[in-house]
Amino acid sequence: MAEAVARQQSGDLGIPSDEPPTTGSASSLFAALESLTHRHATILDLGDRLAAQIVEQRSPGLADALADLVTTFLRLEAVSDTSVAKKLTDDQASPARLSPAAGTGAVPGFDGGLDPFPHVEGGELADVFAARSAFLNAVENLAMVAESSTSAARPAVDACPAVALDTSDESRTFANDCALIVSFGGDDEYENNAGGTGATFPAAAVVDLGGDDTYGQPSDPRCCGVNGGGFEGTGVLVDATGNDTYHANARGVNGGADNGIGLLVDAGEGTDRYLAGHEAEERCEAEFCVARAGSAGVNGGAHVGVGSLIDGGGEDAFLAGVNASVTCEGSKCSAVAGGLGVNGGGYSGSGSLVSSDGDDVYQAGTNATTECLGDASHLSRCLSIAGGHGANGGGHLGVGRLVDAGGDDVYEAGVDVHALCQARCETYPGVWGTNGGATAGWGSSLVDLGGVDAYRAAVGEDLACDDPCMHGDWNGENGLLVDGDGTGDRYEDPDLACTDCSRTPRGVWGAMLDRDLSVATESG
Numbered sequence: 001m002a003e004a005v006a007r008q009q010s011g012d013l014g015i016p017s018d019e020p021p022t023t024g025s026a027s028s029l030f031a032a033l034e035s036l037t038h039r040h041a042t043i044l045d046l047g048d049r050l051a052a053q054i055v056e057q058r059s060p061g062l063a064d065a066l067a068d069l070v071t072t073f074l075r076l077e078a079v080s081d082t083s084v085a086k087k088l089t090d091d092q093a094s095p096a097r098l099s100p101a102a103g104t105g106a107v108p109g110f111d112g113g114l115d116p117f118p119h120v121e122g123g124e125l126a127d128v129f130a131a132r133s134a135f136l137n138a139v140e141n142l143a144m145v146a147e148s149s150t151s152a153a154r155p156a157v158d159a160c161p162a163v164a165l166d167t168s169d170e171s172r173t174f175a176n177d178c179a180l181i182v183s184f185g186g187d188d189e190y191e192n193n194a195g196g197t198g199a200t201f202p203a204a205a206v207v208d209l210g211g212d213d214t215y216g217q218p219s220d221p222r223c224c225g226v227n228g229g230g231f232e233g234t235g236v237l238v239d240a241t242g243n244d245t246y247h248a249n250a251r252g253v254n255g256g257a258d259n260g261i262g263l264l265v266d267a268g269e270g271t272d273r274y275l276a277g278h279e280a281e282e283r284c285e286a287e288f289c290v291a292r293a294g295s296a297g298v299n300g301g302a303h304v305g306v307g308s309l310i311d312g313g314g315e316d317a318f319l320a321g322v323n324a325s326v327t328c329e330g331s332k333c334s335a336v337a338g339g340l341g342v343n344g345g346g347y348s349g350s351g352s353l354v355s356s357d358g359d360d361v362y363q364a365g366t367n368a369t370t371e372c373l374g375d376a377s378h379l380s381r382c383l384s385i386a387g388g389h390g391a392n393g394g395g396h397l398g399v400g401r402l403v404d405a406g407g408d409d410v411y412e413a414g415v416d417v418h419a420l421c422q423a424r425c426e427t428y429p430g431v432w433g434t435n436g437g438a439t440a441g442w443g444s445s446l447v448d449l450g451g452v453d454a455y456r457a458a459v460g461e462d463l464a465c466d467d468p469c470m471h472g473d474w475n476g477e478n479g480l481l482v483d484g485d486g487t488g489d490r491y492e493d494p495d496l497a498c499t500d501c502s503r504t505p506r507g508v509w510g511a512m513l514d515r516d517l518s519v520a521t522e523s524g
Contacts, residue, residue: 029056029063032070033163039077040162040179051155055167065145066165066182069138073180073205076131080234081202083124084260128234128261136265139207139238146184146209154184160192161200171211179203185210187242191217196226196253197233197260205236212270213239216247221280229253229297230260230305241268243314248276249293256297256341257305257349264300269313269356274299276320277337283327291328293368294321294338301341301390302349302398309344313356315407318343320364321386327371334383335372338365338391338414345390345433346398346444353393359407359451364391365430369418372425382425387414387434387457388472394433394479395444402436406450408486411435416460427465428472430458437479445480453483454490459497483514 030044030052037044044052056063146167154167160178169185177193179201188208194215195206206228215227215237228237231252244266246254254274255264266272277294284291299318300309309318321338328335342364344353353362365387374382388394391413393402402411414430421427432439434457436446463471483489490499500514 029067029070032067032074033157033159035074036070036180037159037162039074042159042162044157044159048157048159051157051165054155059149062145062149062167065138065142069135069142069182069207070163070180072131072135072138073203076128076135076205076234076236077179077201077203079124079127079131080261083128084202084230084232084234132234132236132261132263135205135236136238142182142207143209143240169210177201179205181206183208183211187211188213190215190227193222193225194227195237196229196231196235196262198225198231201233203234203236205238207238209240210242212242213244214247215245218247221247221249221275221277223249223253223292224251224258225260226253228255228262228264230257230262230307232259234261235263237264239266239268241270243270243272244268245273246275247278248298249280249282250277250298251292251296251303252305252307253298255300255307255309256351257302257307258297259303260305262297262300262305262307264308265310267312269358271314272311272316274309274316274318276342277324278319279323280321281325283329284333285329286333287330288332289328289330290334290336291326292336293324293326294319294342294364295336295385296340296347297349297351298341299343300351300353301343301345301347301400302351303341303347303390305349307341307349307351309353311355313358313405315358315360316355317361318353318355318363319361319366320391321368322363322366323368324365325369327373328382329373330382331374331380332382333372333374334385335370336383336385337368337370338363338387339385339389339428341390341398341400343392344402345392345400346395347390347433348397350399351390351395352401354403355405357406360404360409362392362402362410363412363415364388364434365414365417366412367416367418369420371420372422374422374424380424382421384419384421384425384427386417386419386428387412387430388428388432390433391430392434393436393444393446395438395441396433397440399441399443400433400436400438401444402446404448408451409448409453411446411453411455413457414461415456415458416462418462419464421463421465421469424468425465426470426472427463429461429463431472433479434458436481439478442478444478445482447480447482449484451486452488453486454492455481456490456492458494459492481513489514
């Protein structure tokens with residue numbers, strides 16, 4: 001499934017989806033580990049060396065699979081370092097990047113393609129995608145070999161910031177940031193980058209083959225490149241089984257991307273929770289500042305990049321900026337909760353979220369409070385965004401996709417938002433590319449294949465905005481919403497509130513299909 005998503009996103013970007021290069025194992029697991037530690041200016045201590053040698057002697061098949069995994073990661077790290085990580089820049093303080101009129105790269109459908117990486121050659125991106133495919137193939141092979149390997153040869157290697165290998169089934173805590181982590185089992189806790197990239201790593205990956213795991217600290221979730229997120233780099237997180245929880249804040253987290261490439265694959269059918277900026281309190285005070293919670297490339301969303309989240313099934317929750325309180329104070333500032341490429345949404349990038357069967361909840365900016373405290377100066381401009389600009393498979397200046405295979409699901413974007421905005425302010429609750437809708441481009445979609453579902457956007461808002469003030473209009477233009485089996489689906493937005501009704505996204509090319517109604521409508 002990950003490969004299918006990658007091919008679709010390669011098409012969005014206009015780059016070839018080549019087959020992954022043929023890779024052979026390093027001469028030994030020990031040699032592969034030495035190459036990785038050398039690249040990160042660290043060494044294998046005596047215990048690490050003995051652990052690698054024990055695996056090679058007692059379980060050569062497992063050693064080969066691990067060596068191949070490390071070797072393919074080295075390739076992914078190298079191509080990411082020479083392309084994405086080296087050539088992307090990000091002005092964190094500039095609210096211009098958050099402006100509804102601002103975008104990076106081409107607008108999809110209008111001038112030939114989507115370009116979230118204007119400073120990176122298409123061939124270099126193709127190399128990254130191919131290297132990531134080879135790494136995922138190595139992960140699949142390792143999982144098969146590990147399942148049949150004996151427990152007698154399962155020592156550990158701990159050489160962060162380069163690599164950590166735990167081939168036991170014991171639970172442990174990973175506290176230090178690390179480029180590559182492999183855990184065979186146990187209820188692990190990841191208090192580090194967990195396969196996310198930032199200033200330290202051009203690429204990072206976690207492979208966890210079992211257990212009920214916790215990624216991130218609930219009391220202090222991290223920002224910027226964690227949990228398989230790509231923040232100016234390439235992040236990968238693969239979790240095979242279990243009931244897992246992913247805690248993060250904003251900017252390229254939980255398989256999302258902010259100026260990078262992110263991927264989170266949770267292959268099990270457990271009950272998983274993907275929490276970005278959940279119940280967070282964020283504040284910034286400066287002339288130019290952005291306060292974010294669950295925003296800018298989270299949960300498979302993309303904010304100037306390529307993000308992907310794939311869940312294997314179960315009753316899951318995908319929450320971005322839910323119950324968050326976000327405040328900015330400055331003449332040109334932004335307060336954003338659950339917006340700018342979240343839950344498979346795309347803002348100047350390509351986001352994808354795919355979930356198998358289960359009663360799932362997708363919420364972006366639900367019950368969020370955004371306060372924008374500007375001033376009356378004619379030079380002032382303040383933006384308040386909650387649950388919009390590319391949310392739940394929607395796109396704004398980008399492409400979003402959300403596919404759910406079944407279950408009674410709930411989709412909410414910008415619902416019950418509380419927005420306080422002072423003079424010369426703009427408020428955008430649940431608008432501009434939500435629930436499969438798209439603005440300034442097309443190609444975004446929300447596809448639900450079954451169940452009794454509820455779709456809500458931009459309703460229940462509580463706005464207080466001083467003059468002069470602009471309130472962003474609801475729209476679902478140029479997008480696609482497909483609902484499969486299930487009688488009793490509920491649709492609520494500023495235009496209607498109805499059950500089993502025909503709700504068509506507005507705009508010239510917007511379309512909606514509800515199979516139970518036998519209705520296929522097209523506006524225009």
